[in-house]
Each structure stands twice: as structure tokens, then as C-alpha cells.
Amino acid sequence: MYCLSVLRRSCLHTSARTFKKIPQNLKGKSASDQRWIVRQLNDPFVKAAHGQNYRCRSAFKLLEIDDKYKILKPGCSVIDCGAAPGAWSQVAVQRVNSAGTNAEFPIGFVVGVDLLRIAPLDGAHFLSFCDVTDQTTHTQLQELLPKAQADVVLSDMAPNASGFRELDHERLVTMCLSMVDLAERVLKPDGSLICKYWDGGLAHQVQSRLAHAFRDVRIVKPKASRKESAELYFLARFFKKNKAV
Known part of the structure; x- marks a missing residue:
């Protein structure tokens, strides 16, 4: 590795x-x-x-976060939201052993979702042309996941830039809140969520929701995230419990 x-x-x-x-x-x-x-x-x-044959540079953001916080473990089930082109899924496949390349460790499961087509990847199941914020997609994910639950939800997705910073910030916050909805539906107790957001006045809405659902919530900015970029990541760990849906 x-x-x-x-x-x-x-x-x-x-x-x-x-x-x-x-x-x-x-x-x-x-x-x-x-x-x-x-x-x-x-x-x-x-x-x-x-x-290193990663599909894009964003792989190193997840690598750095996981090196420090050990979120992705062999045998874990992972949902990669907004997965295209698939770099975070590549990292997840390696770390949870979903391709079964290491016989000494349990085999995990990785499923990625995106509105765009995602090229096939050994060890990952992709739902291309699907909206991860849609309840129908949530149901599909539960049907695919082992025991209908995940250990980790990842989201590096963002809306297409409109050129209006406040509008883009608001749209990404809405996406993040949808990821919290998904986490509350599918995460196992003590599960984790990593979610990208852009710094701004509405970020507290996401942080408040996460603080209610997880025992540990922190903000991280990996070195691979460009200094001039407003992007940050919420890292939420130790999901308290699954809510009835």
C-alpha cells in the first residue's frame, strides 16, 4: 500500500x-x-x-483522513456518494478488502452512486445515473448492502458551480443534509460519515444535525485539498443509533 x-x-x-x-x-x-x-x-x-493509478487526485484526501482516523477497515461496508470518477471507491476497495485481494482479512463491500457513469472497478458495485439524494436510491442501496446496513458513508460530491458563491454553498449544504438523512437510514451503530462542504454561513445546520446523530464530529482539511479552496470535510464518528424509517 x-x-x-x-x-x-x-x-x-x-x-x-x-x-x-x-x-x-x-x-x-x-x-x-x-x-x-x-x-x-x-x-x-x-x-x-x-x-499510483488513482482515477483523480482526490484519492489522497481520503487516504490522509483514513490514515489518521482509521475509518476504513477490512470487512467494512461502504457507500461512496457522488462516486465518479471513482477515486474514493478505489481507496475504499483497497482498505476494506472488497476485492478479496488479501486472504488474511475479511472481505468488505463497496457501492458507489453518481448521476454520471462510473467506469467499472473490481471490488465495487456502482449505481450509475442514480441520484443518491433520492429515496428510491436509498432503497436500492439497502437492498445491495449486507444486512441492509453500512459501516461508512462517504461523500466528496458537490453541485456544478453556478458562479454564485452563496447559491453554491446553499446547494451543497442541502446535499450534506441529504447525506445525514442517508446515514440515519443505513449506518450501523458506531458507523462513520465523511462529507464535503464549502465553508459558509449555513454550515452550522449540517454540524448541528451531525452532532445530534454522532458522538464525535470534527472538521478536517486534508493537505491534498488546495489551500485556496473553501472546501472542508465533516468527519462524524460513532453513530448513536439507527432511527426507524
């Missing part, structure tokens, strides 16, 4: 003589597109994702 501490050293300790790569074929690109391309070319986590 890839050691995240090694990645941090290679990513974060750069020489003063290191220069940014500047792509040569930017003609016709907008200024924002040019900035994105330059940032991607010089992002150490993008390079590491290619090197």
Missing part, C-alpha cells in the same frame, strides 16, 4: 530552484482555462495520482 507520508515529503518539500511548467499550446484558451491547465500540470497530487 502506498505510504502517504512519502508522498507528502515528495510533494511538499520542493527545491527553491523548482520552476513551474508552462504548457506551450494555450492559444485560444480562456484565462481561467489557462490557469487550470497550468495548475494541473504543476500539482504534485495530480502527478502522484497518475503514478
Whole structure:
């Protein structure tokens, strides 16, 4: 398994003589597109994702959180919400042993959901073109999950940006509250939820709901989350009990 501490050293300790790569074929690109391309070319986590065969750099956010808090364990059942392109599912498959690659550990279960198509992944079951905030999808998940329950709910999803910060924040808060609804329906006692949100005035609504349902709630920002980004993660652990539905 890839050691995240090694990645941090290679990513974060750069020489003063290191220069940014500047792509040569930017003609016709907008200024924002040019900035994105330059940032991607010089992002150490993008390079590491290619090197480690992760589908995108976001894998390292979950790796860092799990290295510290040990949420994903062999034999666990995991729901990955907004899973496309599947990087968090890749991490979950490795850590809960859902592909059965390690005969010494129990075999877990990973199911991912997204409105988009998710390319197949050994060890994961994907519900493509499904809305994870819809009650029908919740029922599908319970039918798939062992004993209709999960140990962990993951959400790295976010709405498409509208260009209006407050509107986008409100829409993501609504998504987060839906994830709490899902957790209250499917999580086992002492289960965990990791949920992305954007910092803003409505975040307290999500935190309040989580504090009611979990014994430990904290805010984390992995190093792979860009400093200029408003994204943060709620990490809620030790789910108190399942509510009747």
C-alpha cells in the first residue's frame, strides 16, 4: 500500500530552484482555462495520482483522513456518494478488502452512486445515473448492502458551480443534509460519515444535525485539498443509533 507520508515529503518539500511548467499550446484558451491547465500540470497530487493509478487526485484526501482516523477497515461496508470518477471507491476497495485481494482479512463491500457513469472497478458495485439524494436510491442501496446496513458513508460530491458563491454553498449544504438523512437510514451503530462542504454561513445546520446523530464530529482539511479552496470535510464518528424509517 502506498505510504502517504512519502508522498507528502515528495510533494511538499520542493527545491527553491523548482520552476513551474508552462504548457506551450494555450492559444485560444480562456484565462481561467489557462490557469487550470497550468495548475494541473504543476500539482504534485495530480502527478502522484497518475503514478499510483488513482482515477483523480482526490484519492489522497481520503487516504490522509483514513490514515489518521482509521475509518476504513477490512470487512467494512461502504457507500461512496457522488462516486465518479471513482477515486474514493478505489481507496475504499483497497482498505476494506472488497476485492478479496488479501486472504488474511475479511472481505468488505463497496457501492458507489453518481448521476454520471462510473467506469467499472473490481471490488465495487456502482449505481450509475442514480441520484443518491433520492429515496428510491436509498432503497436500492439497502437492498445491495449486507444486512441492509453500512459501516461508512462517504461523500466528496458537490453541485456544478453556478458562479454564485452563496447559491453554491446553499446547494451543497442541502446535499450534506441529504447525506445525514442517508446515514440515519443505513449506518450501523458506531458507523462513520465523511462529507464535503464549502465553508459558509449555513454550515452550522449540517454540524448541528451531525452532532445530534454522532458522538464525535470534527472538521478536517486534508493537505491534498488546495489551500485556496473553501472546501472542508465533516468527519462524524460513532453513530448513536439507527432511527426507524
